[in-house]
Every structure is written in structure tokens, then in C-alpha cells.
Amino acid sequence: MTDPSIADPGIADPDGTAPIIEFADLRRSFVVRAKSGRLRRSKRVVHAVDGISARIAAGESVGYIGANGAGKSTTIKMITGVLVPTSGSVRTCGMTPVPQRRELARQVGVVFGQRSQLWWDLPLQDSFRILAAIHGLPAGDAAERIAALVAELELGRLLDTPVRQLSLGERMRGEVAAALVHRPRLLVLDEPTIGLDVLSKERLRQFLIAERERANMTLLLTTHDMSDIERLCERVLVVDRGRLAYDGTLPDLARLVALRRVLVVDLIEPHPPLHIPGVEHIGSELDGLRQRFAFAPETTTAAQVLAAVGVQAEVRDLTLEEPDIEDIVATLYRMPH
Numbered sequence: 001m002t003d004p005s006i007a008d009p010g011i012a013d014p015d016g017t018a019p020i021i022e023f024a025d026l027r028r029s030f031v032v033r034a035k036s037g038r039l040r041r042s043k044r045v046v047h048a049v050d051g052i053s054a055r056i057a058a059g060e061s062v063g064y065i066g067a068n069g070a071g072k073s074t075t076i077k078m079i080t081g082v083l084v085p086t087s088g089s090v091r092t093c094g095m096t097p098v099p100q101r102r103e104l105a106r107q108v109g110v111v112f113g114q115r116s117q118l119w120w121d122l123p124l125q126d127s128f129r130i131l132a133a134i135h136g137l138p139a140g141d142a143a144e145r146i147a148a149l150v151a152e153l154e155l156g157r158l159l160d161t162p163v164r165q166l167s168l169g170e171r172m173r174g175e176v177a178a179a180l181v182h183r184p185r186l187l188v189l190d191e192p193t194i195g196l197d198v199l200s201k202e203r204l205r206q207f208l209i210a211e212r213e214r215a216n217m218t219l220l221l222t223t224h225d226m227s228d229i230e231r232l233c234e235r236v237l238v239v240d241r242g243r244l245a246y247d248g249t250l251p252d253l254a255r256l257v258a259l260r261r262v263l264v265v266d267l268i269e270p271h272p273p274l275h276i277p278g279v280e281h282i283g284s285e286l287d288g289l290r291q292r293f294a295f296a297p298e299t300t301t302a303a304q305v306l307a308a309v310g311v312q313a314e315v316r317d318l319t320l321e322e323p324d325i326e327d328i329v330a331t332l333y334r335m336p337h
């Protein structure tokens with residue numbers, strides 16, 4: 001008997017409650033051959049993904065983070081059917097990704113920050129039309145969908161521009177539109193904001209938040225940018241050397257690793273170190289013209305620290321240093337599991 005989920009994924013999940021992604025003891029290793037002498041070659045096995053189990057429900061927004069080489073891209077490739085697992089299982093939208101890659105592509109959109117899915121020499125709008133045709137969208141529906149994405153992502157004046165002439169921020173908005181033309185249930189983003197300026201990052205995030213709400217789309221993203229996670233993800237999975245090191249919310253993760261924020265203030269005049277209750281003074285520069293304060297975001301806000309500084313000295317300028325993902329991950333890795 002055939003598995004109904006393979007014959008028709010719609011029948012397998014009539015009420016839309018089945019997990020969108022499910023992996024059980026998922027593993028993928030690579031054999032790497034290295035020259036160890038003039039003639040001899042040695043073999044080494046890299047366990048890129050080393051037994052990960054997780055379920056992601058429809059509509060969830062999940063950040064998949066970890067240090068360089070932790071196994072993020074390898075997992076994403078298995079989820080999207082680019083790589084076959086060495087062992088264990090993965091189901092995406094109720095399908096087995098590699099053998100059902102074509103059917104899966106109708107339900108999944110993928111954006112790789114480092115790789116383009118657009119036709120480089122063609123005007124941007126041609127890529128949208130080609131993708132709509134590949135996905136078999138009826139002409140009227142395709143035109144309507146493309147127009148909506150173009151409006152929301154502010155791509156109107158770029159439609160006739162060849163992709164190779166677009167700025168990185170413009171191209172990334174184009175990539176996201178291209179990944180969404182066929183209204184996927186799952187959007188997978190691999191470093192979507194890498195290299196973008198602050199404003200472009202924020203525009204992209206705002207669009208993704210709105211689109212997710214509109215379409216109840218599931219989001220899975222890898223990123224090295226903490227603000228992507230803060231703004232976009234309700235849940236964080238941290239992978240460490242191919243294994244899952246954390247599964248939970250970002251605030252809980254921040255508490256677990258005792259994450260602190262740092263406020264840097266520039267004063268009008270030099271000042272001895274300022275003392276603020278409940279806040280740690282972590283350094284002065286330029287005779288106290290610049291002072292740094294560390295605080296726990298769950299007990300104190302940056303505005304409270306600033307107000308307390310303002311009572312004692314006049315402030316010229318300020319910056320808030322965001323903890324970066326590398327710090328969080330490194331702290332988590334050092335903790336006993």
C-alpha cells in the first residue's frame with residue numbers, strides 16, 4: 001500500500017496540524033581525504049550533523065544558530081532535499097525531501113544570502129515570471145501575486161533592471177520575492193541579512209514579520225545577526241558540533257547564559273567612573289569621557305541606565321552594544337551539558 005502522505009501531502013495533513021519539519025536522530029557525515037605525505041592519503045570522517053531530533057510546527061518561526069561549521073547549512077540542505085541523510089530521518093511538509101524534491105519545492109521557498117536563485121542577466125521581473133511558470137501558477141494569479149510582492153518589497157522601479165546591476169539590499173528583496181511567488185508554507189532563509197546595511201535589514205525583517213502573519217507561514221532561518229533572531233524568531237535551536245545544544249525561547253537562552261547588554265555613553269566632560277545601583281561599570285576611556293555599563297535586560301532597561309547616568313553627568317552621545325550570537329553560543333558551549 002502506498003503511503004498517503006507521499007501520494008498527496010494534502011490528505012496526510014487535512015487540518016494542517018502535522019509538523020512542518022520533523023527530524024529524528026538525523027545524521028550526516030562527510031569523508032574528507034587529505035594528503036598526509038608525498039604518496040599517502042588519509043581519510044577523516046566529519047560528523048557535520050550528529051544525531052539531531054526536533055519538530056517544528058506549522059506557523060512557528062525558528063532561528064537555527066551555531067558557530068561556523070556547527071552543521072547549520074548541512075541540516076538545511078537535508079530539510080530542503082539537497083543532501084541525503086547518512087542516517088536518521090527527516091520529513092518536511094510531510095514528505096521525504098530527496099525523493100520528493102520536486103513536490104516539496106511547491107511548498108517550500110528558500111533564500112540563501114550567499115547564493116542567488118535569480119537569472120543574473122535578465123531583468124528582475126523575468127525571474128519572477130519564470131518562477132511562476134515553473135511552479136505552474138495560472139497567469140492571472142501569477143500576475144496578482146507578483147504585483148503584491150513587488151509593492152510590499154518596493155521593487156517597482158527595479159523590475160526592468162538586470163539582476164547583476166542591483167545593489168545587495170535590492171537583490172535580497174528580489175530573492176525574497178522570488179522565494180515567495182508560489183506562496184510556500186515554509187520559508188527557509190540562510191543568512192538572509194548578511195552584508196546588508198541597518199535600514200535594509202530592518203525593511204526585510206518588517207516584511208517577513210508581516211508576510212508570516214498574513215500567510216501563517218513557517219519560518220526557519222540561520223543567521224549570525226542577533227537582531228534577526230530577536231525580531232523574527234519565537235524559538236531558537238542552537239547547534240554545537242552537529243548536536244542540539246539548546247531548544248527554547250531567546251529570552252530563556254539569554255537568561256541561561258546570563259546575557260548582558262552594554263550601554264556606552266559619551267559625556268560632555270570627563271568624569272570619574274559613575275556608580276549606578278544594579279549596573280556594572282565595566283570601563284572608562286579618554287579620562288572618563290566615554291564610560292561603559294553592563295546590565296541584565298530582564299531587570300533593567302537601557303533607558304533606566306541612561307536616565308541614571310543623566311542625573312550625574314551630561315550625556316553627548318550613546319550606543320547600545322548588542323550581544324552577538326558568537327558570544328551566546330560560546331558561553332553556552334562552555335556550560336556543562
Ligand SMILES: Nc1ncnc2c1ncn2[C@@H]1O[C@H](COP(=O)(O)OP(=O)(O)OP(=O)(O)O)[C@@H](O)[C@H]1O
Pocket residue numbers: 030031032046047048066067068069070071072073074075
Ligand atoms: N561537502 C562537504 N564535504 C566535506 N565536509 C563538509 C561538506 N559540507 C560541510 N562539511 C563540513 O561539515 C561541517 C559542518 O558544515 P556546515 O556548512 O553545515 O556548517 P555551518 O554551521 O553551516 O557553518 P557556517 O556558519 O560557517 O556556514 C564543517 O566541518 C564542514 O567543513
